[in-house]
Every structure is written in C-alpha cells, then in structure tokens.
Amino acid sequence: MRKNGYSLLEILITIFIVSLILSASYFTYISIFKEMKEESESVELQMEKIVGLELLRLDLEHAGYGIGKPLNVTDDYLIIESIADDHLIIRSTLNNTDNTTIGWVLCSNNEGEPPIESELEAPNENFVFVDSEGFIYGTVNNGLCPSNSVLVGFPYSPDATGCDGFCSEIEYYLSDSNLPAHCSQGTYNLLRKVNSAIGGNPILSCVADLKFTIDLDTDDDGVVDVIGMPIDNSIAPNDLRMQLKRINVYILMQEGGFNPDYNFTKYRSDTRGNYIEINGIKLYLPDTPNFRNYRWKAIKISVKPMAIIE
Template sequence: MLKGRQGYTLVELIVVMAIFVTVIIVASAGFNTVLTHVGQQSKQMETDIGSVVGLELFRSDLQNAGYGLPWTFQSTPAAAGYTEVTTSDTGLPMTATFWPSGQSPRTYNDASTGVPRAVLSGNTNFNLKDGIGSKYLVLKSLTVTGSVDGTQKKWMTVTFGDTGKSAPSWNDATRDFSASEKVMVLRNTFANGTPSRQLQVNSGGAYSTTFSLYSTLTIPHSSGDMFQVYGVDQSTTPRMPFNRADYFVSTPATPPPACAPNTGILYKSVLNQGSGFTDIPLMDCVADMQVVYGIGPTDSTDVNFHQTTLPGTGSAQEIRQQLKEIRVYILAHSGKKDTGYKHPQSQIAVGESFGGTLNGRTFDLPTQIGAGWDNYRWKVYTLVVRPQNLIQ
C-alpha cells in the first residue's frame, strides 16, 4: 500500500503479479473448456442435422419402392435395350472393396428378361464379423432417382371407350409431359379378381419412346382398356423400365476427420439411365447397416413375422404381395471424439429381436472399431416404413 510518496514495495508488486497471473491461467483454462464444449456441441449438431436430412431422403425412397414397376411384359424386351448394371459402368458400387467373392452390383440385376423386383438386399464384407457384414440394399422404382427435372414423378391415365381415347392433362407445367420426355406405358387389367400391370413392348422389343409417340405403345387396344403412362427420364433412352438406387456403407479414400476408425459413409448410388452411378452421401460416421423385413399374407396389411430375408423365393410377385414393412437399422456416432466422454455399452444390437432371436446382429465396438471406441456417442437410427406401392 502507499506510504506517502514512497510507492509499492517489490514484495507487493510480486504478490499482485502472482494474483494476476493466477487469474489469467484460471480464465484461460475455463475458456479452453468452453471452446472444447462448444466445438463438441457444434459438431454434434452438424452431424444431427445432416443425419436428419439424409435419413428422410432414405425414408422417402423406401416408402416409394415399387412405384411404376411393371408386373409382366407384353413380350420380352430387346436384350440390348434392357441391360441394367454392366461391367462398363462407373461409380462407387463398381469399385467398392467390400464385395464377397463372386458378387457385384450386377448380382442385383433383373435384366435382361426378368420382371423388376422392388427390393433386394445382401451381405457385404464391410465390418464383417462371424459371417455378417453391413448390408447392401437395392430399391427399384421410377422416383428413386430424385432428379430435379421431375420427369419420373409424372404420370397420366389413358382410357379407350366406344367414343375414342381419353387422356386428360393436368394443366400444370410441373405435372404435364413435354413432347420429348421419355416414357413407358403399362396396361392395367383386372381379370378374375386379379390385377395386372403389363409393360407394353412393341414388335421391335422397345418399351420406351418420347411422350409425343406414346400412343404407339397402346396398340393394340379395345374399348375398356386402360393404360398408365409413366415418365422414366427427361431425355435419355432408358436401359431399364425402372430406376434404381443402391444403398451401402463404404469408407472413402479420405474419411471425414471427425469419424471413428473403421466407420464409413452411408451412400445412395443412383444408376443412371445413360451410364454409371451417381454417388450421393447421406450420412457420415456409419459403422453398420442392417435390414429386416416384415412379412404378411397376401391381401392383408398385417405383419405376421420379421426376418432378414425376402419372402419365399424373393420373386417380384412374392415381394409385391407379402412384403409389408421394411426396417433399416443404422449404427453411427454423432459429433467427434470426446476424451471426456465414456460410452456405456461395448456391444450394441443393430436390429430387433421381436421377442425371439435378434434379427440383425450384435456389433462389438471394441473389436470392430478399436481403441478409443468409447469416446464416441454411438446411436442406432431406425427407419420403419410400409412401402405404399407394394401392399395389396
């Protein structure tokens, strides 16, 4: 303290400086803690927002599986015009290293003579343990491409009566076809209580044409016939009478820096009508994806039991009639590594037991993720969807 004009003593200055330095150190430590916490929370929020968007897109695709698919063919399409995935295609599904021996995206083809199956799935070697790996899911429908031009969402009903053809338009530019858009035509029939949707194929084996010429695919017809005209692609001549998207988990060459080891990205890869896949990331930091099906009797919406395989032999008809529900389980973590956090469970059920044996698998985090597994916030995201275009 001051004594007249003598000023501070050296001891007093040292004490004041020590107090000042202590306050600065404490404040800095607190600030660092706040910054770390804010960083963790912001990354977790970023992950959560991204997951919501990607999973809602996935949910929509699951719900629309089977939309616009033919049940039978008027005649066999020309082999050159119905190819689906070929060895010349490009994209992540073609270069992925997780394929079991003898399998590839072509494993899920229905070309060149098969009626398309709305849903297919199988095993991969991604995080493989005890013979079970992350699943590969394939959805087939016209709307699964999600293109910005909206061609695949357009449709029109055409009927023939005693007075001629009726083909009313929507009077809406976003719903009416333009002359050059590529379309296909299905004949709707109902005989002996059994409905059918037959893909119209001309004498040359073509099943698609421009909208301006769609009527060539309604020949022959008679009074009472009803046809459905569906958009397939804006301008490209189709190589398959449907659109297809493949869903899988794969680790990119440069993984997201916030993700745990042995995790990957959940991708949606759209098979283009022209060539190749377009790869769309849906969700980061994914360790596993499992698929379970709810099965029920024909002509009922009831789910009698769940299993990891498709009903019966997995034919298009059995899928259409007996597949009532699709459940997808995705194991991922939110946020980045947090050394101050300890995850309480070392084993996580990716799937459900429904009162019996687990459908899916138990994921062992220490074994399959490795050291530091418990410094991540793990969560199983569950999608439960009833496909609206399958239930009869």
C-alpha cells in the same frame, strides 16, 4: 510517510494474482471452446442425419413405384434386392432426387395423342404404361399415348438401368472412402448411388453398422406373419411384390466428435465384438480402442411401401 511507487513484494503479488485470473480465464475459454466444438459437431451430424434419413425413407416408401407386372410372371422384377447385409438396391421409376421422374399421366381412348390428364413435376416424354390390371403395356419416349386402352403412365429416367431400362436402381451401401475427420476409425459413409453413376453420394457419415430386414404377409390375410426376415433374395419377385408389407432399416451411427472424458458403456459383447441390439438386430461398434470416447445411437426406420402394383 510512504514514498510514491510500489514495493517489489507488492508487484510480485499483483503479478501472481493477475496470472491466476488469466489462467482461470484461459481454462474457462478452452472448456467453453471444447464444448462449443462438440456441440457444433453434434448439430452438424444431427442435420445431416435428418436430411439423409428422410431421403432413405422416401426411397423405401417408393420401392416398386411404377413397376407393373410383366405378362410372364417368370420375367417379374425384384423391387428390392440385397447384395450383402449392408448393401441394398431399390427399384422404382421414381427417383426422389430427379424431379423429371415424379408424377403420372392418364391415357383413355386417345392413341397417338398426349395424355388426357397429367400431374408431372417436370417435363418428361419417357413413360412406362400400366393397364388397369397392373400389367405393363409398354414404354414410349415421345410422350404420346400408345393405344386406346385406359393406361396410367409413369415417367422414368432415360438413364435407368433396371427393369429392362425403365426403372431406376437406387443403391445404398457403406464405404470408408473420404470419411470426415471427425468420424471414428472403423466407421463408414452411407452412400446413395443411382443407376450407372460413378460412385455414390454420401447421405450419412460416421456409420458403424447397417442392416436391412423385411416384414411379410405370406398367407394374404392382411396380417404380417413373418417379421424381421433378412433380404436374401430367396423370395420370388412376384411373391415379394404381393407379400411385402414393411422394409426395416437399422443404423448404428456416431453422435458428436471425440471426447477423451466421455466413456460410452451402453453396449454388450459377444464373440464377434461389441454391439448395440435393437429389436433383436445386433449392430456392431467399431473394433477400435477409443470407440468408448464417442456417443453412439441405434436408429430404426420402418417403412411401408406405398405404391407397389399388385
């Protein structure tokens, strides 16, 4: 007859089995937690990417919006300008993050009076007026029509620094300041700066490379004949206004966080470094030992400016 209780051997076997179960549970938990963390970082970057790219697209779409032609062509304004390969300035009376600059007004035979029609997102009394031929008539800061001519007015920010003070300058550029911890070394924040603001606001993080090009119709036949030209400011402002058909942006950015078990292989190499190519444009990966432990994606945005006054 067996006495009550367990033998030492039975207790040791039980402890061993329980330890195995706990170890398996721990490693399963760690694996699930790791996957959840990577998925959370990926989702966060995806949401940031959607919002940031849409703002960039809207700014490019409104390049030249509200900017009429000066009477002297030599005084024309550059609607887009490159400072470097990864630094672009977009000029427009409309700033998509300032609703007081969104809309238009119409004047006709009512000098000194409010416009006869208006479609404004928010109140604003600062307008630049353009005549029926697209030439700049002038600006007002009282909201009233400046003449009896037929004029279209575009609201602008009183803080505008471009076009002699009536169009905003929206800058996109890369900066490595305040980079999130989940970003790979050698990546940047894509910043958006408006007019004379101190610093810019990040719209995308973990960006490895950025390029801008333009497509032109140089012979005015309605067909693009120059594709992928760098924005090098070599085209006269008036020619750029007439010929510009598309603005292309190429972005190489990180997707998700660091994963020691992942090995990124979809890249090529040349004397400058490792790159991903899209439409003949080389976008370079960070020059760091662990860049392969991140997922990378090349993105192209191609936008037709919708409101250039020709």
